[in-house]
Amino acid sequence: MSTPPVLNIQASPALARARCTPLLREPISASQAADLARLLKALAEPTRLRLVSAVAAREEGEACVCDLTEPLGLTQPTISHHLKILVDAGIFTRDKRGVWAYYALVPEAMDALSAILSSTR
Amino acid sequence: MSTPPVLNIQASPALARARCTPLLREPISASQAADLARLLKALAEPTRLRLVSAVAAREEGEACVCDLTEPLGLTQPTISHHLKILVDAGIFTRDKRGVWAYYALVPEAMDALSAILSSTR
DNA sequence: CCATGGCATAGACGTCTGTCGATGCCTACC
DNA sequence: GGTAGGCATCGACAGACGTCTATGCCATGG
Numbered sequence: 001m002s003t004p005p006v007l008n009i010q011a012s013p014a015l016a017r018a019r020c021t022p023l024l025r026e027p028i029s030a031s032q033a034a035d036l037a038r039l040l041k042a043l044a045e046p047t048r049l050r051l052v053s054a055v056a057a058r059e060e061g062e063a064c065v066c067d068l069t070e071p072l073g074l075t076q077p078t079i080s081h082h083l084k085i086l087v088d089a090g091i092f093t094r095d096k097r098g099v100w101a102y103y104a105l106v107p108e109a110m111d112a113l114s115a116i117l118s119s120t121r
Numbered sequence: 122m123s124t125p126p127v128l129n130i131q132a133s134p135a136l137a138r139a140r141c142t143p144l145l146r147e148p149i150s151a152s153q154a155a156d157l158a159r160l161l162k163a164l165a166e167p168t169r170l171r172l173v174s175a176v177a178a179r180e181e182g183e184a185c186v187c188d189l190t191e192p193l194g195l196t197q198p199t200i201s202h203h204l205k206i207l208v209d210a211g212i213f214t215r216d217k218r219g220v221w222a223y224y225a226l227v228p229e230a231m232d233a234l235s236a237i238l239s240s241t242r
Numbered sequence: 243c244c245a246t247g248g249c250a251t252a253g254a255c256g257t258c259t260g261t262c263g264a265t266g267c268c269t270a271c272c
Numbered sequence: 273g274g275t276a277g278g279c280a281t282c283g284a285c286a287g288a289c290g291t292c293t294a295t296g297c298c299a300t301g302g
Contacts, residue, residue, distance in 0.1 A: 023170070023173070023174050023177070024173070024174065024177035024178065024226070024228075024231070025177075025178060026174070026178045027171065027174050027175045027178050027192070028170065028171060028174040030167065030171065033167040033168070033170040033171045033174070034167045036167075036170055037165055037166055037167040037170055040161060040164055040165035040170075041165040041166075043161055043165070043238075044158055044161035044162040044164070044165035045158055045162075046151065046154040046155045046157075046158040047154070049144070049149065049154040049157055049158055049161075050148065050149060050151065050154045052144070052145070053144050053145065053147070053148050053149040053154070054148045056144070056145035056146075056240075057145065057146060057147045057148050071148070105145070105240075107240040107241075110145070110238050110239065110240045111239060111240055111241065113238050114235045114236070114238040114239035114240075115235070117164075117231050117232075117234050117235040117238070118231065118232060118235035119177075119226075119228040119231045119232055119235075120228075120232065
């Protein structure tokens with residue numbers, strides 16, 4: 001029997017929000033803190049923030065690795081590395097179509113995070 | 122002439138939000154990403170999340186170092202170290218009264234972060 | 243079936259970071 | 273003014289992390 005997850009981005013957004021332990025209302029447990037920190041760590045890096053922003057701002061809502069290397073000025077392995085971290089955190093989805101791998105934002109993940117951090121309610 | 126800050130938690134909350142470059146609307150600059158990453162890094166650590174939660178959940182809304190060492194199971198220098206990081210990030214305020222140093226959450230900082238990450242406007 | 247090219251993985255390396263014990267500072271109180 | 277105690281700072285150390293080059297995998301097209 002473990003403490004409930006601070007947020008569950010696998011479930012539906014509504015359920016995820018409902019399940020949230022209010023971060024600012026009562027002390028969270030060590031395991032809840034570890035879970036939330038894992039998610040925040042995925043975002044708390046300049047290159048990954050730029051990746052999130054660059055992909056989210058796209059009209060198509062997605063981008064492949066080769067679209068991102070040049071504007072960010074980093075090598076392809078480095079971009080792939082960061083994208084994997086974002087996918088593992090549930091912030092991005094990965095869709096391989098032919099030779100290309102298309103990455104897209106999961107808005108529910110950002111909204112869940114946003115709701116957790118908000119002090120109002 | 123530099124790009125506008127992604128968020129300005131020194132200003133009033135309303136102003137801070139107004140000044141926000143929409144993270145998910147257009148690609149943010151490298152310096153904006155660095156600024157936002159600095160703030161997120163302050164939160165993206167299990168111990169610091171527990172500190173935020175523990176202090177925010179207090180009825181008084183504040184706590185001193187000696188209140189926090191025992192429940193978190195860490196030494197006093199370690200707690201002081203993390204509190205300094207949170208203060209430097211603008212997430213906590215520090216108020217020295219006599220021998221004690223009282224730390225309190227800055228709700229506007231959390232709300233500004235929450236607004237930045239939200240995908241719904 | 244070979245060549246091309248987009249992407250992931252592996253390994254290496256320097257830097258950053260969380261934690262600790264030791265110590266210094268400063269305020270309150272005898 | 274000496275002592276006690278809360279807190280900050282220092283220095284050290286192990287582990288985590290971001291970046292790169294090199295290489296491997298695999299789908300596509302001649």
